[in-house]
Amino acid sequence: xxxxxxxxxxxxxxxxxxxxxxxxxxxxxxxxxxxxxxxxxxxxxxxxxxxxxxxxxxxxxxxxxxxxxxxxxxxxxxxxxxxxxxxxxxxxxxxxxxxxxxxxxxxxxxxxxxxxxxxx
Numbered sequence: 001x002x003x004x005x006x007x008x009x010x011x012x013x014x015x016x017x018x019x020x021x022x023x024x025x026x027x028x029x030x031x032x033x034x035x036x037x038x039x040x041x042x043x044x045x046x047x048x049x050x051x052x053x054x055x056x057x058x059x060x061x062x063x064x065x066x067x068x069x070x071x072x073x074x075x076x077x078x079x080x081x082x083x084x085x086x087x088x089x090x091x092x093x094x095x096x097x098x099x100x101x102x103x104x105x106x107x108x109x110x111x112x113x114x115x116x117x118x119x120x
Contacts, residue, residue, distance in 0.1 A: 009105065024094065039076075047077070063116055075106070081095060
């Protein structure tokens with residue numbers, strides 16, 4: 001059993017979630033409240049939630065599976081933020097900043113998954 005609060009990837013995913021909630025979602029128009037906003041919320045908090053759930057598993061194989069799920073959610077967030085930008089709801093500088101954070105989380109997840117799968 002791992003302590004998720006000690007994992008850098010969890011902390012980065014948590015901070016990404018907070019940033020999406022405070023800097024991206026408030027910029028969406030009211031008509032997107034139950035569509036893009038809802039999808040972005042769920043996929044964003046799914047990243048740290050999957051890391052937390054994986055920490056409760058006994059094997060590295062099981063943990064890596066949950067990190068794979070987190071990575072899939074990170075890809076969802078990446079596309080949803082791109083769509084929000086492409087629709088003109090957020091300015092380029094905000095999109096660039098959030099996209100950089102998403103890519104950092106993805107890279108950390110990929111590295112951690114590779115580490116777990118190669119550990120004997």
